[in-house]
Amino acid sequence: MSVHATDDSGLRVDANLTIVVGVVNEPPRELELVGEGVVENAPAGTVVGSLVAAGDPEGDGAVGFALVDPNAGFALMGDTLVTTAPLDHEAAAEREVALRVRDAGGAEVVLTVVVQVRDRNEPPDALTLSAVPFAESGAAGSEVARIVGGADPDSGDVARLEIWSLVAGGRDASAAVAVEGQRIITTRPFDSETEAAPMLTVAVVDRSGLERVARVALVLLPVNEAPVALTATNLTVTRASTATTRSAGPCQTSDRRALAEPSPPRRRRRSGSRRPPNSSCGGASSCSTTATTMPSATC
Ligand SMILES: [Ca+2]
Ligand SMILES: [Ca+2]
Ligand SMILES: [Ca+2]
Ligand SMILES: [Ca+2]
Secondary structure, X not given: OEEEEEOOOOOEEEEEOOOOOOOOOOOOOEEEEEOOOEXXXXXXXXXXXXXXXXXXXXXXXXXXXXXOOOOOOEEEEOXXXXXXXXXXXXXXXXXXXXXXXXXXXXXXXXXXXXXXXXXXXXOOOXXXXXXXXXXXXXXXXXXXXXXXXXXXOXXXXXXXXXXXXXXXXXXXXOOOEEEEOXXXXXXXXXXXXXXXXXXXXXXXXXXXXXXXXXXXEOOEEOOOOOOOOOEOOOXXXXXXXXXXXXXXXXXXXXXXXXXXXXXXXXXXXXXXXXXXXXXXXXXXXXXXXXXXEOXXXXX
8 A cells, every 4th residue: 555645845755555454263154044943832852953154254164052042942952953842833933043153263153043933733722611500491592601711722723612412422413502602502491300410511623623622510400390280090099097998990989979078977886787888899998090180080
């Protein structure tokens, strides 16, 4: 390099300068992660890829890597990057990992690689059912259970809710309940005498068929109900004052009269006298009937 200097009177002097550029070791300028990333939810220790440094001016390459944050979900095995915990694609589809890269001359630089966390279909979230007590004979639309959870974690996937059964096991399409938002409601009245302790099974199923199942015992409250019409067959009526009972044969007129009217006080019979039969029941104190509806049936 040539330089010159000139004073106020115009005198000038020229000189040649030589600049010597010293050699300084520089670290690599690039870092690549060779691999296909990792599938979400893969177990700890899954290999993510291999680290390859490049762009070192001296061409001496990298001799060591170190994680800037050793608690970021990754670990190093030599120049191989592995996971230390399952990763979630929906939480972060890409993860940046900062590494300290050192060359053979000891020059260091911090460079970053990007880990691709690949998606996979996952089942719906856990499903919880809580029973809501409801009265028998109530109108359709009564709430019997409430749903919590069951959302699908995958983007664009919507799990559908299905009623599987009102009894333990199996899939009963004839269930007398339906889904209304986060509620399970009746589609008809229930009867506590014939449907005591119904067990409800509900599932959420995603588009690929992955499912979560929940069960709950419904709380059906009995209601005091009016008596229903009484029908009797082969009814036997026994007069308390006698010990014998007949169970066969239709009632005769005299039987009805005897049962409908109070018996007169008994007179003392003379010794040796005999009471004649006074009815077609042969004097029996009881009879049977195959009819009909109480209380019109008097025998
Ligand atoms: Ca270097
Ligand atoms: Ca996920
Ligand atoms: Ca997923
Ligand atoms: Ca899914």
